[in-house]
Each structure stands twice: as structure tokens, then as C-alpha cells.
Amino acid sequence: MYVYCDFDGTISLDDATDFVLSNLADPAWETIEQDWLDGEIGSAECMRRQIALIRANQHELDDVLEDVVIDPTFPAFANFCSLHAVPLTIVSDGVDYFIRQILVRNNLSHIPVIANKLTIVNPEGMATYHLTTPHADLDCLSAAGVCKCRSLTPRDLRVYIGDGRSDFCVSHQPELVFAKGRLADYCFGQDIPFIAYETFADLTHSLMSAVPRLKVDALITPRHAAA
Ligand SMILES: [Mg+2]
Numbered sequence: 001m002y003v004y005c006d007f008d009g010t011i012s013l014d015d016a017t018d019f020v021l022s023n024l025a026d027p028a029w030e031t032i033e034q035d036w037l038d039g040e041i042g043s044a045e046c047m048r049r050q051i052a053l054i055r056a057n058q059h060e061l062d063d064v065l066e067d068v069v070i071d072p073t074f075p076a077f078a079n080f081c082s083l084h085a086v087p088l089t090i091v092s093d094g095v096d097y098f099i100r101q102i103l104v105r106n107n108l109s110h111i112p113v114i115a116n117k118l119t120i121v122n123p124e125g126m127a128t129y130h131l132t133t134p135h136a137d138l139d140c141l142s143a144a145g146v147c148k149c150r151s152l153t154p155r156d157l158r159v160y161i162g163d164g165r166s167d168f169c170v171s172h173q174p175e176l177v178f179a180k181g182r183l184a185d186y187c188f189g190q191d192i193p194f195i196a197y198e199t200f201a202d203l204t205h206s207l208m209s210a211v212p213r214l215k216v217d218a219l220i221t222p223r224h225a226a227a
């Protein structure tokens with residue numbers, strides 16, 4: 001089993017990019033956001049233009065990232081995956097630097113991240129911010145910076161966890177989808193089977209009943225640990 005997980009709104013309670021922009025960017029970022037909401041531009045173009053509007057040095061950025069709150073039950077879920085040797089990868093249409101800083105603060109820096117790439121020029125001074133999209137796919141209808149449907153490699157049992165629009169294109173692929181928010185509405189409308197969840201605590205329970213082998217492993221592991 002392989003677990004792929006969205007970040008913004010799924011692991012983090014707030015959208016980390018929106019949080020940074022609302023604290024540190026020129027207010028013009030909101031006009032660009034509206035163009036994206038209206039469907040006039042894709043998320044890749046939207047984020048590239050918004051990130052360039054950040055007016056802060058790296059230290060000020062790091063301070064703001066300190067205040068992004070994650071689901072308090074996510075660290076236990078990540079631990080559950082480690083315990084069962086289940087690979088867990090974050091697949092996000094957000095910003096790699098933001099996500100990694102938040103993971104470091106929560107002692108979760110071991111989790112691999114696929115996301116848009118931030119470059120900070122002159123970080124100590126009049127810093128400028130540039131976003132590139134190495135995981136974009138121009139053929140995907142999502143027009144996202146990270147095309148999640150191209151980020152999932154073929155595996156035996158893929159579990160996907162998400163909450164929003166950036167998860168739509170990928171949700172047709174995994175063998176098991178956990179959805180909340182707009183992703184749940186989308187899956188329902190597209191006849192994609194999914195399990196509804198609210199927090200990662202629900203997920204740990206669902207995974208144990210959805211995949212009975214894990215339950216057996218959970219019983220075996222403590223005995224191995226004792227041996
Ligand atoms: Mg999300």
C-alpha cells in the first residue's frame with residue numbers, strides 16, 4: 001500500500017499559500033485569486049504571479065509560516081504509516097518551501113514532498129520570490145502547477161487523501177480515495193467511490209478496517225519489537 005496525501009486544507013487546516021499571501025503580499029494578489037476562481041487562469045499561472053508579490057525577507061516569511069496550523073492528528077497518522085512500513089508522500093499544488101518549513105516545525109521532515117518549487121533570491125535583503133512548476137503537465141485539464149494525476153506512479157494499492165480542486169484530476173486513479181469538502185462533492189458527482197473523513201484520526205480507523213492486513217500487522221509488530 002502507498003499513501004499519497006494533499007497538503008493545504010488536508011494536512012494544514014489553513015491554505016498555507018493563502019495565509020502567506022494575506023500576511024505578506026501586495027494586495028493585488030486577491031485580484032489574481034479572483035481570476036483563478038472565475039476560471040480565467042489555471043492555478044499554475046495564478047500562483048506564479050501571486051508568489052512574485054510577496055514583500056518580505058526570508059526571516060519574515062519563516063515567522064509567518066510558524067503560525068500555520070496542521071491537523072493535530074496528522075503526526076499520529078504519519079507515525080502509523082511508518083510503523084506499518086507504508087510509504088507516505090505529500091502531493092501538493094502548493095509551495096515546496098512553505099510545506100517543508102511547516103513539516104520541520106512539526107518533526108515531520110522525513111516525509112517526501114512533490115510540490116511547486118520556490119526560489120528565493122537575496123533572502124536576507126530585498127528578497128524576491130520565484131515559483132517554477134517542474135511537475136506541471138500541459139496536457140492535463142487541471143492546468144495546475146502540479147498535475148497530481150501524473151505524480152502517482154503505478155502501484156498495487158494506492159490510497160489518496162484530499163479535500164479540494166487540486167485533487168480532482170488524480171481522484172480517478174487510486175484504488176482507495178478519502179475525501180472531504182469539494183473533493184467529496186466531486187467524487188460523488190463523478191461516481192468515484194470514496195470514504196468520507198474529517199480528521200486523520202478517522203483515517204487511521206478507516207484504513208485498519210478497509211485493509212484488514214494492516215490490522216494483523218498491528219498485532220504482530222509489538223511482538224517483534226519485544227523479541
Ligand atoms: Mg487541498
Ligand SMILES: [Zn+2]
Nearest residue numbers: 140147149169
Ligand atoms: Zn492531472
